[in-house]
Amino acid sequence: MSLIEWDSSFSVGSERMDADHQRLLTLLNRLYDAWHGGEGVDELGWLFDELLAYADTHFAAEEMALKSRNYQRLEKQQTDHIRLKASVIDFRNRYLSGDTPTVLTEEMTQFLKDWLLQHILGEDMLYKDSFKGE
Numbered sequence: 001m002s003l004i005e006w007d008s009s010f011s012v013g014s015e016r017m018d019a020d021h022q023r024l025l026t027l028l029n030r031l032y033d034a035w036h037g038g039e040g041v042d043e044l045g046w047l048f049d050e051l052l053a054y055a056d057t058h059f060a061a062e063e064m065a066l067k068s069r070n071y072q073r074l075e076k077q078q079t080d081h082i083r084l085k086a087s088v089i090d091f092r093n094r095y096l097s098g099d100t101p102t103v104l105t106e107e108m109t110q111f112l113k114d115w116l117l118q119h120i121l122g123e124d125m126l127y128k129d130s131f132k133g134e
């Protein structure tokens with residue numbers, strides 16, 4: 001069972017960005033499934049690497065695409081992206097220092113879900129017009 005399914009209402013007007021956002025949804029759903037299946041502990045390790053790699057490549061691509069279009073809210077995008085990365089690093093540090101994995105998994109699931117809905121459906125949706133006609 002998935003926590004959130006991607007549908008066209010998530011589209012931000014760019015195929016590349018949509019594909020990246022679907023990847024984030026997949027990671028979130030895997031975390032959710034693992035947690036509900038009782039495998040949350042084992043699943044956390046790889047997730048930090050995946051999320052940090054995702055943050056580096058996707059955010060860089062998104063910021064570059066927006067910069068080349070002289071997008072006005074680029075700074076807000078960068079702030080949101082830095083915050084997500086800092087939070088994931090924070091979760092990873094808690095994991096490495098032995099914080100209860102089941103609590104961490106639940107907190108991360110909630111955090112990623114909130115971030116995804118607020119950032120993608122809120123902030124990212126505002127740049128949809130910048131990709132119009134491409």
Ligand SMILES: [Fe+2]
Binds near residue numbers: 077124
């Ligand atoms: Fe973004």
